[in-house]
Amino acid sequence: MKIKVCGLREPDNIKAVAALKPDYVGFICYHKSPRYIDALKFETLNSVPDNIIKTGVFVNETVENINLLINKYHFGAIQLHGSESPEFCAQFKGKVQVIKAFGVDADFDFDTLKPYEDVVDVFLFDTKTAAHGGSGKTFDWEVLKKYTLNVPFFLSGGIGLENLEEVKKVQHPQLAGLDLNSRFELSPGNKDINKLKQAFEIIKQF
Numbered sequence: 001m002k003i004k005v006c007g008l009r010e011p012d013n014i015k016a017v018a019a020l021k022p023d024y025v026g027f028i029c030y031h032k033s034p035r036y037i038d039a040l041k042f043e044t045l046n047s048v049p050d051n052i053i054k055t056g057v058f059v060n061e062t063v064e065n066i067n068l069l070i071n072k073y074h075f076g077a078i079q080l081h082g083s084e085s086p087e088f089c090a091q092f093k094g095k096v097q098v099i100k101a102f103g104v105d106a107d108f109d110f111d112t113l114k115p116y117e118d119v120v121d122v123f124l125f126d127t128k129t130a131a132h133g134g135s136g137k138t139f140d141w142e143v144l145k146k147y148t149l150n151v152p153f154f155l156s157g158g159i160g161l162e163n164l165e166e167v168k169k170v171q172h173p174q175l176a177g178l179d180l181n182s183r184f185e186l187s188p189g190n191k192d193i194n195k196l197k198q199a200f201e202i203i204k205q206f
Contacts, residue, residue, distance in 0.1 A: 004024035004179045005022045006057065009027075011041065013191055023053060024053045030061075053076040053077050055075060060082035070092075076097060077099055078096050079100075097122065101126055102125060117149055122153060154177040
């Protein structure tokens with residue numbers, strides 16, 4: 001089970017999270033988010049070990065700006081959290097890992113994902129809200145039984161220490177990882193290292 005810690009922003013906190021050895025760390029490149037990395041120094045991201053995949057999170061950004069930040073921060077993956085088309089995603093396939101996020105609710109139609117099947121590496125299923133993630137809210141994970149494509153997915157949205165035992169019950173062949181964010185924060189962008197340590201121990205026993 002892969003572990004992705006998303007929404008990092010504080011230099012010392014980034015180093016502390018990296019020391020826990022997650023598989024992915026996510027940086028929000030969306031100016032409307034309270035976890036936006038605008039003021040983050042380039043050297044801080046360079047301090048993340050190469051075996052941790054640095055992920056840039058974008059919402060309806062231009063191809064030019066995404067490429068600019070991929071090159072600047074050496075992102076190994078991008079997470080597209082807006083209404084990006086399959087054609088848009090295809091422009092990055094093979095250059096970096098492409099994670100396409102979708103907000104899921106009880107009425108979500110997984111058939112709408114078929115056009116993305118060959119142009120993304122991973123889907124990320126988050127709780128559907130107007131804020132493009134980071135809500136701390138869960139969705140009904142039973143709906144994942146309707147997902148039948150061959151693309152692996154990360155589960156996101158309101159995952160915390162209090163419901164990890166429930167997450168363990170989500171038995172799906174394509175569930176590849178968990179995305180940890182707002183329920184592990186002291187403040188937006190500042191993660192609670194002790195809570196993350198506990199979560200890592202639990203997840204490693206999945």
